Amino acid sequence: MKRERVGPGDGLGAPAASGGAENLRVRSLNAHQLLRGGELEGANQPAHLEGEELERYVHERLVFTTLDSAVAWARSNSFFPLAFGLACCAMEQFQTAGPRMDIARFGYEAFRASPRQADLIILAGRVSIKMAPIIRRLYDQMLEPKWAISMGACCSSMGVFNNYALVPADKFMPIDVHVPGCPPRPEALMHGVLKLRELVQDNPEAGWRERYGAVGTEERP
Amino acid sequence: MPDATGLELLAHDLGEAALEAVHYRGGATIVVDPAHIRTVLQTLRERGYRFLASVHGVDYYPEEPRLGVLYELLDMSRVDRIAVKVRLSMDDPVIDSVTPQWPTADHQEREVYDIFGVVFRGHPDLRRILMPEDYEGHPQRRDFPIGGEPVIFTRDESKWLEARE
Numbered sequence: 001m002k003r004e005r006v007g008p009g010d011g012l013g014a015p016a017a018s019g020g021a022e023n024l025r026v027r028s029l030n031a032h033q034l035l036r037g038g039e040l041e042g043a044n045q046p047a048h049l050e051g052e053e054l055e056r057y058v059h060e061r062l063v064f065t066t067l068d069s070a071v072a073w074a075r076s077n078s079f080f081p082l083a084f085g086l087a088c089c090a091m092e093q094f095q096t097a098g099p100r101m102d103i104a105r106f107g108y109e110a111f112r113a114s115p116r117q118a119d120l121i122i123l124a125g126r127v128s129i130k131m132a133p134i135i136r137r138l139y140d141q142m143l144e145p146k147w148a149i150s151m152g153a154c155c156s157s158m159g160v161f162n163n164y165a166l167v168p169a170d171k172f173m174p175i176d177v178h179v180p181g182c183p184p185r186p187e188a189l190m191h192g193v194l195k196l197r198e199l200v201q202d203n204p205e206a207g208w209r210e211r212y213g214a215v216g217t218e219e220r221p
Numbered sequence: 222m223p224d225a226t227g228l229e230l231l232a233h234d235l236g237e238a239a240l241e242a243v244h245y246r247g248g249a250t251i252v253v254d255p256a257h258i259r260t261v262l263q264t265l266r267e268r269g270y271r272f273l274a275s276v277h278g279v280d281y282y283p284e285e286p287r288l289g290v291l292y293e294l295l296d297m298s299r300v301d302r303i304a305v306k307v308r309l310s311m312d313d314p315v316i317d318s319v320t321p322q323w324p325t326a327d328h329q330e331r332e333v334y335d336i337f338g339v340v341f342r343g344h345p346d347l348r349r350i351l352m353p354e355d356y357e358g359h360p361q362r363r364d365f366p367i368g369g370e371p372v373i374f375t376r377d378e379s380k381w382l383e384a385r386e
Contacts, residue, residue: 129353
């Protein structure tokens with residue numbers, strides 16, 4: 001980047017020793033140069049800012065944040081979903097990772113085959129009563145913090161089924177985001193994942209433990 | 222399919238085991254006595270029906286005898302099909318297993334047991350196959366209550382909670 005330099009050679013300033021109004025002007029120009037991110041040349045230029053200029057300099061260069069929100073920002077931009085397709089919704093889930101939707105744009109492309117490496121489970125399809133304990137075990141094996149998305153009507157409310165075989169996912173595990181549809185289009189799943197990102201970024205306290213009154217049940221070594 | 226006459230002849234050969242021969246819409250069905258199911262299937266196998274295509278259950282509620290088990294047989298050289306049907310009462314829904322003769326019947330008899338509650342005597346491993354092991358009842362029986370887990374939507378959550386109190 002070409003930078004405008006301030007120095008004696010440019011005819012913009014004079015040595016600081018010349019004093020008076022000239023000196024003030026040099027100092028002011030040097031300060032502005034510093035504020036633009038430039039460096040000063042010459043040995044006898046003032047190398048530091050003071051007072052209001054220093055405040056302004058610091059404010060323009062630092063982003064104040066808390067560690068919590070920085071961590072939440074990092075987490076929410078790199079979920080590792082568990083590859084767990086249960087039925088036809090899984091086809092749409094695959095397509096979400098495919099070239100058209102390209103979930104990798106947001107940093108969620110690392111679908112994991114092991115619950116130990118995942119922090120997001122997308123229940124894509126209908127959950128049968130016989131499958132429920134297995135899903136619950138997978139969810140328990142995921143490391144905290146963890147989130148869950150229930151994708152499609154079957155998983156949220158049993159959809160078109162009202163029979164002995166199925167159970168809605170909320171009955172046996174906490175769900176953060178429900179994505180409606182039968183099956184939801186990849187856009188809808190994308191929207192759901194981005195909703196989850198919003199949740200994690202803006203309101204990291206709204207984890208499942210808080211919502212289900214389970215604070216203090218974390219595993220301790 | 223055997224034609225109507227052929228079916229009558231087949232039923233005649235089965236003797237007292239055959240209760241009824243039905244030829245309906247091009248489909249041949251022999252209703253047999255549950256006590257003779259093994260010999261009936263063995264006889265039909267010798268007649269060329271060597272492939273047991275399917276075993277499935279039916280609930281004829283409110284008729285009696287209520288439960289039915291169907292064996293679909295196929296003669297692959299003549300491409301000829303025949304169905305063997307037995308009817309079982311609810312009081313004693315027990316029938317001989319044909320798994321020793323037809324290994325393919327293994328899982329299908331387990332399924333009929335699981336869903337309709339028909340007990341196959343002599344089956345090597347009669348357990349539930351589709352429903353969880355600790356499930357109670359046989360869900361495809363007609364008198365099994367329809368509807369599974371009730372779903373609470375946000376809009377009627379308060380009604381639910383009131384009803385529970």
